[in-house]
Amino acid sequence: MTTITAGLSSGMRLRVPTLSANVLSVALRELREAVRSRWFLLYTLGFAALGLGVSYASSASAGGAGLSGFGRTTAGLVNLVLLVVPLMALTAGAGTIASDRERGMLVYLLSQPVSRLEVLLGKYVGLGAALLACICLGLGSCAGILAWKGDATRPLSMVWLAGLSFGLALGMLSVGMLASVLARKASVAVGTAIFLWLALVFVSDLALMAGTMALKLRIEELLAMALVNPLQVFKMWSLHAIDSSLDVLGPAGLYAVDEYGGRLHLIFGACLMAWVVAPLALAAAVFSRRAPV
Amino acid sequence: MITIERVSKRFGKTAAVDDVSLDIPAGDSVALWGTNGAGKTTLIRCVLGLLRFRGRVRVGGFDVRTRGKPARRLIGYVPQELGFYDDLGVAAAVRYFARLRAVDGVEVEKVLASVGLEGHGGKRIRELSGGMKQRLALGIALLGDPPVLVLDEVTASLDACGREAFIALLSGLAGSGKSLLFASHRVDEVTALARRVVLLEKGRVTGEVSPQDLGVRLGAQTVLHITLHDRVRGRAIDVLRARGFPARLNGVGVLVPVPAVQKVAPLRILAEERIDIEDFELLGASTHEEHRP
Incomplete structure (x- = not known):
């Protein structure tokens, strides 16, 4: 920790907080704020309720078919995560900086001995922790209730699913925060986040199908295009990690397994990591240059 | 303690601050005086390192652009209105900012008592009045005993009683060896707190006067005390304003600061409005009343 003595009366020393201390302070504040907010409660309850619904429906349709039943449940939960987690992370990230700027809180916060990078990272860590809690509560309650009802569960699959969901959430949080530092108003940032969510969830799938038909894409091009979308990366990685197979994805999945085999984990990991790091780095660069008002 | 060298800040084609230089030694107290849009707040934000600007600002020898954190550690800042999480508790806010300022072992009740907020630690910020929020902001600004206080029109949103109490609180600090830089619209505030008044107009420094000379310069030399029946005092104040x-309001009458050449104007206005005047007197030279440049 740096200590200042220059310009002070004799014997007086002032300490300057470190990066890690400030990031932790801002993160804890953001986490408390998120946990107490309505969005956290609504998303967690909604996520858990939908997860339970999916689990029961899959389990019932499998007729108590044990592990294969759980495989269906997992596939259902993957699709649920694909819808809910990106929306949750994008809107949480988009609301944070823009909302603080709009309410005049950002000027006050940045007038303290804290750097912009510390504020951004602190908010990211705090919201990331809130999202992790939300995912763990949602998926944990599904697993817990299924186990209590006597249905088959694979703890490792649930851990994989939770971990990959968290990775997806961090990527989408980065994108949301980029939208937040770019927008002047919180409503614009959140609107942009919802538009991005729609584009990633629905439009990109349609574009992929249309591209395949119209442009007669080769299988490796199709895989490359799928890897650009973090939601597709999550879907492929989840299925690969849980079932060691991508058969359900058709020719592209078979090609991926045949061509890359064990390296797929690395490829998927690098793609998701790029979605975490690149938007966050861009957000930090923009945030360091923009006026907080 | 604060050195401002040839600072310029433009917003598009508008020069908000234009080539301003100013030196504020330790213990000095400088008021920035000017109309809305003169550049007072922009200059303060440059001093805090919140805006990008041309020129250089150093606080305690630290360049606010390259060593922003240590520079801001030397500054306690009070904005026009405290913008922070309204749901946050008062004590929690003090603790949070103490962590951001690297102040260990802060005694919240002592901090609150020092600004007249004893017993309010359990309240949420939204439950505080405007004056109490400003006191809280001052308490936070004083955490860790910074040698510089920067105040941005801190009494602008307060009523007359709140303003007088807040100025009394600040005047105790002005004589305590701290350097003060503050923006103000009000002669009473400037007279109570400043040793020097820097006049700003369209972003440029147009002169420097003593607080006493400011009143003369503005022609605010006379205060009219009009005695009125209590039934009509409120209406008289509304009409005059x-x-x-x-x-x-002042006791049994109304105090009206007037330029020397307009002493009769308030009496004429009240007569036109058929408001009976019981008595009046001229209180002579004063700079203790509210005046806008």
């Missing part, structure tokens, strides 16, 4: 005279 609507016509541009900053009238306020």
